Amino acid sequence: MSKILFVTSEAHPLIKTGGLADVSGSLPAALKSLNHAVRLILPAYPQAKEKAGPLKCIATIRLPGSQEEIKILEGRLPGSRVFVWLVDYPPAFAREGNPYLGPDGHDWPDNPERFALFCRIVNEIAMGRVGLNWRPDIVHCSDWQTGLVPALLSLEAERPATVFTIHNLAYQGMFPAEVFFRLGLPPQLWHFEGLEFHNHLSFIKGGLAYADKLTTVSPTYAREIQSAEFGYGLDGLLRHRAADLHGILNGIDLDEWNPATDPHIEWHYNAKRFSAKQHNKGVLQAEFGLPESGDLLLGSVGRLVEQKGVDLILDIIDQLAELPVQLALLGSGEAHFEAALQDAAARHADKFSVKLGYSERLAHRVEAGADAFLMPSRFEPCGLNQLYSLRYGTPPIVHAVGGLADTVVDATAEAIKQKTATGFCFYYASGDALLRTIGHALALYAQTPKWRSVARTGMAQVFDWRSSARKYLALYKETVKRP
Ligand code: ADP
Ligand code: GLC
Numbered sequence: 001m002s003k004i005l006f007v008t009s010e011a012h013p014l015i016k017t018g019g020l021a022d023v024s025g026s027l028p029a030a031l032k033s034l035n036h037a038v039r040l041i042l043p044a045y046p047q048a049k050e051k052a053g054p055l056k057c058i059a060t061i062r063l064p065g066s067q068e069e070i071k072i073l074e075g076r077l078p079g080s081r082v083f084v085w086l087v088d089y090p091p092a093f094a095r096e097g098n099p100y101l102g103p104d105g106h107d108w109p110d111n112p113e114r115f116a117l118f119c120r121i122v123n124e125i126a127m128g129r130v131g132l133n134w135r136p137d138i139v140h141c142s143d144w145q146t147g148l149v150p151a152l153l154s155l156e157a158e159r160p161a162t163v164f165t166i167h168n169l170a171y172q173g174m175f176p177a178e179v180f181f182r183l184g185l186p187p188q189l190w191h192f193e194g195l196e197f198h199n200h201l202s203f204i205k206g207g208l209a210y211a212d213k214l215t216t217v218s219p220t221y222a223r224e225i226q227s228a229e230f231g232y233g234l235d236g237l238l239r240h241r242a243a244d245l246h247g248i249l250n251g252i253d254l255d256e257w258n259p260a261t262d263p264h265i266e267w268h269y270n271a272k273r274f275s276a277k278q279h280n281k282g283v284l285q286a287e288f289g290l291p292e293s294g295d296l297l298l299g300s301v302g303r304l305v306e307q308k309g310v311d312l313i314l315d316i317i318d319q320l321a322e323l324p325v326q327l328a329l330l331g332s333g334e335a336h337f338e339a340a341l342q343d344a345a346a347r348h349a350d351k352f353s354v355k356l357g358y359s360e361r362l363a364h365r366v367e368a369g370a371d372a373f374l375m376p377s378r379f380e381p382c383g384l385n386q387l388y389s390l391r392y393g394t395p396p397i398v399h400a401v402g403g404l405a406d407t408v409v410d411a412t413a414e415a416i417k418q419k420t421a422t423g424f425c426f427y428y429a430s431g432d433a434l435l436r437t438i439g440h441a442l443a444l445y446a447q448t449p450k451w452r453s454v455a456r457t458g459m460a461q462v463f464d465w466r467s468s469a470r471k472y473l474a475l476y477k478e479t480v481k482r483p
Contacts, residue, residue, distance in 0.1 A: 002476055003037045004028075005136035005160070007122050009115070009145035010099055011040060013078055014048040017098060018303060019250070019384045020143060020167045023217070026253050029080040030469035039134070040077055041125070043093040043118050044086035052076060052084045059130045063120055065184070067091055070121060072130065087121050100145075105335070112175050115203065116183045119148035126153060126160055136160045138476045141211070144173030144204040151189050151206035161479040163472075164207030166216040168381050169225050169232055170307060173203030197233070208237055213479045214245045215472075217382035218403035222247030230379055246475060249406060250382045251465035257367075257388045264364035269393075271459045274452060277368065277393055284369025287362075288328040288353035295324045295351075296445045298438070299370025299394065301363045301385055304333030304341070309376035309399060314340050315431030316438075321348040323442060328370060329354045330362050367392040372424070372441050376434050380404045390422055390458035395451075397437055400425040407463065411444060411454050422458040 010016055012025035028038045042048060049055060052075030059072040071088040087093070092114040095102075102108050126149070128135040140163045141149045150162040180190055180201040189195045195205050208214060216222045224230040226239045238245060255261075259277070260270045266283050269276035284299070285292050302308045313329075314337075320327065329341065329352075338356050345354045355362065367373070373389035373396045382403030386396040390407070398404040408423040415421035424441045426433040445451050 001036055002138055002473070002480070003134070003136045004031060004039070004476065005122070005126055005139045006031075006038055006040045007139060007141045007146045007149055008040065008042050009118075009143065011042055011048075011077065011084075014042070014051045014084070015045050015099060017100070019382065022253070022384055023167070023250055024142065025077065026251065026465050027469060027472070028082045029077065030251070030465035031473065032080065032082050034466070034469055034473065036473065039083050039085055039136070041085040041087065041122060043099070043114070044071075044073055044088035045093050045099055046096055048084075048086055049073070049075075049088070051078055052086060055086070058085075059132055061121060061124060061130050063117065066117065070117075072121075072125070072132070085125070087118055089117060092117055112173070112179045112183060112201070112203075115145045115173070116148055116185070119146060119152060122146070122149050123152040123156075127156055137480050138163060140165070140472075140476075141207055143167050144171055144207075147173060147203035147206035147208075148185070148195075149206070150211035151195060151209070152186070154210040155186055155188070161213075161476070162211040163213045163215060163475065163479060164211035166204075166207070166214065166225065166381070168307075169204070169230070169234060170379075171204075172197075172232065172234075175201045175203075177201060205234070205237070208234060208241065212244070213475055214238075214241055215248050215475065216245070217248065217250050218406045219247030219249070220405045221379075221381045221402040224379070224402060248468055248471045248475075249403065249463065250384060250387070251463050251468045252384060252387045252391065254391075254462075254464055257364075257391055259368055259392050262364055262368065264361045265368040267368075271393065271456045274393060274456065280365070280369040281371065284328055284365055285326070287365065288355065289349075290326050290328065290353050291350055293326065295326045296442055297369070297371045298325060298327045298374045298397070299366040299372070300327065300329040300331070300374040301366050302331050302375070304331045304337040307378055307380070309378050309429065309434075310337045310341070312376045312429065312431050312434050313374065314344060316435045317344045317348065317352065319435055320438065321351045323438070325351070325438065325442065327352045327374070328366060330357075330359065330366055332356055332358055367394055370394050371445065372397055375399075375404065376426075376429070377401065377404060378429050383407070386423070387463045390461050390463075393455040393459045395441070395454050395458055396423040397434075397441055398423060398425055399429055399434075400427050407461075411440070416450055416454065419453060419457055421454045422461060423454070
């Protein structure tokens with residue numbers, strides 16, 4: 001049995017901005033069900049405190065320079081037996097809403113202080129210095145907010161092994177060099193093979209340079225980030241660490257995302273009772289104010305940022321409106337994308353509808369009600385929505401990069417014949433390629449038996465957490481062996 005400290009800045013259902021929360025809410029529970037001791041640690045945001053309760057204070061810590069004592073609160077990850085430890089320091093974390101952004105939509109200006117403090121506390125706990133009588137064998141960190149943990153631990157003797165997972169290399173936690181000195185970080189970490197990146201402090205480099213093992217969330221993304229195109233200047237470091245870098249595909253929560261039992265949808269269905277899915281389409285059209293029609297209804301859910309290829313959708317929206325296609329889109333993100341999408345929806349009210357905002361319930365209803373799911377991401381480390389779509393018999397239309405390439409099989413004539421096709425892929429990020437691929441989906445949609453066969457093949461795919469958790473465990477084992 002291993003003892004694993006799982007370090008994250010968000011975890012569903014405590015707090016979520018994206019897929020990292022889904023992973024952090026599921027993987028620890030899967031590790032626990034394989035009989036390992038797991039503690040999930042994250043900052044004590046108000047929402048997290050509310051949902052993980054009842055809470056018990058199990059330790060208090062004072063760091064040099066902090067205004068007041070920092071408490072470690074113990075609760076539970078809802079729906080599991082996993083203990084959650086919340087780092088409670090109200091000056092940094094008692095803020096409602098998004099964990100990274102203020103109400104003006106910009107990063108909190110003290111993000112480096114907030115997450116450096118979080119990392120320092122994790123370091124103390126990992127080293128068994130706060131009187132908890134529990135020391136991990138493995139500290140598993142994710143994304144830039146936790147990047148200083150492997151760096152700090154690298155300076156400790158008799159430390160636990162460290163694993164760092166890259167969920168998205170585009171977010172690096174970069175700050176001007178003076179922040180490094182303001183934070184009072186150990187000076188020996190300041191060099192170009194350490195936390196320095198072109199005279200900036202890079203939090204993510206703390207993970208990339210110092211963790212014993214690196215992972216990312218799909219095998220293809222693991223290769224892509226070693227290239228200049230996807231590496232954001234860190235590709236050299238990642239090539240240097242290639243022997244320690246592994247791609248492990250995410251799973252999904254098969255209970256939460258199950259069209260046969262989903263409490264958020266009106267009509268339950270499965271691969272055998274597939275025709276009931278059709279009723280959800282009518283419900284979704286009504287909910288989005290679209291006319292009830294036999295058009296191919298495309299659904300889309302996600303953060304409205306460049307990564308997700310929103311601009312490709314906008315590029316073709318007028319041409320799309322000429323086709324027997326509707327689009328129901330749920331998302332929130334950058335103001336200019338929100339405005340452009342609303343504008344397009346106003347121009348084509350009978351074909352295209354947008355709901356801006358974040359709604360777990362509506363996300364489930366889009367997956368169930370749409371005929372096909374649109375995910376034209378410019379890059380995608382893994383992607384979860386295409387996995388939800390496969391399970392909901394809603395073939396995904398994807399740009400074949402990262403995890404999308406690893407999980408969706410294009411409906412070529414050959415793949416349809418062999419019953420391996422699960423969706424529609426394009427290989428070059430352009431509006432034209434996207435439009436052609438939607439055209440391909442439309443042509444297949446007109447042939448109901450073939451369409452259903454593709455949807456059913458998708459539904460039969462299993463992306464479960466247990467098999468991913470076993471891969472992480474094998475990696476932990478290998479990592480602990482190394483001093
Ligand atoms: P990323 O982590 O890059 O945002 P993923 O596909 O891995 O992309 O995960 C996104 C997760 O966030 C999914 O669970 C998705 O349903 C959810 N999500 C994103 N935007 C919204 C939204 N506006 N409303 C509800 N859920 C959303
Ligand atoms: C990131 C990626 C997404 C991935 C998620 C969970 O946010 O953008 O592709 O699925 O993390 O690993």
